[in-house]
Amino acid sequence: MNRAFLTKLHLVAAAFMFPAVLMFLVTGALYTWGNKGAWYESSQTVALDRAFAELDEAGLRDAALSALAVEDLPEPSGAISVSGEGAEQSLSWVGARSEASVSAGAEPATAEVAVKEASVHRWLVQLHKAKGSVWFKVYATLLAVVLFMLVVSGVIMGMQVKALRRMTVVSSLAGAVAFVGFVLLG
Numbered sequence: 001m002n003r004a005f006l007t008k009l010h011l012v013a014a015a016f017m018f019p020a021v022l023m024f025l026v027t028g029a030l031y032t033w034g035n036k037g038a039w040y041e042s043s044q045t046v047a048l049d050r051a052f053a054e055l056d057e058a059g060l061r062d063a064a065l066s067a068l069a070v071e072d073l074p075e076p077s078g079a080i081s082v083s084g085e086g087a088e089q090s091l092s093w094v095g096a097r098s099e100a101s102v103s104a105g106a107e108p109a110t111a112e113v114a115v116k117e118a119s120v121h122r123w124l125v126q127l128h129k130a131k132g133s134v135w136f137k138v139y140a141t142l143l144a145v146v147l148f149m150l151v152v153s154g155v156i157m158g159m160q161v162k163a164l165r166r167m168t169v170v171s172s173l174a175g176a177v178a179f180v181g182f183v184l185l186g
Contacts, residue, residue: 037122067113
């Protein structure tokens with residue numbers, strides 16, 4: 001491959017993905033040390049049009065949406081999980097900016113909805129943990145492809161320059177040994 005082309009491709013890809021790389025680096029490093037950001041939690045009792053035990057997933061979802069609307073929070077971007085049956089059922093709905101969980105209320109036609117709003121840092125951590133929308137997951141996958149391309153193009157450019165070839169090979173081997181060592185220590 002032409003080194004000038006690889007250099008330009010390397011530069012454009014790195015510059016374009018720099019904000020995403022920075023977000024993943026900062027949230028990953030802080031998460032490693034236990035800093036995950038904050039959730040702001042509240043709880044609401046939602047009146048239902050029928051007994052809680054009669055609700056299906058759609059009814060539980062509607063109760064969650066009602067509580068989220070009161071808090072002016074967006075619909076969670078992740079998956080819904082329903083467990084249990086009848087009056088013992090509950091819904092958990094995860095996301096990047098907000099989360100909701102629904103359980104039976106004190107009265108038969110009520111639901112208790114716990115709502116969580118993410119701080120900006122927690123929101124970014126949730127995106128890092130793949131709790132975002134499908135669009136963000138596509139963007140994160142593109143980032144992974146670009147990072148792989150950056151590493152491969154950097155190694156190719158290092159191998160193309162005779163003065164850098166030995167350093168490229170030695171660095172690659174040292175990196176492989178370090179990786180195996182840290183995995184085994186992990």
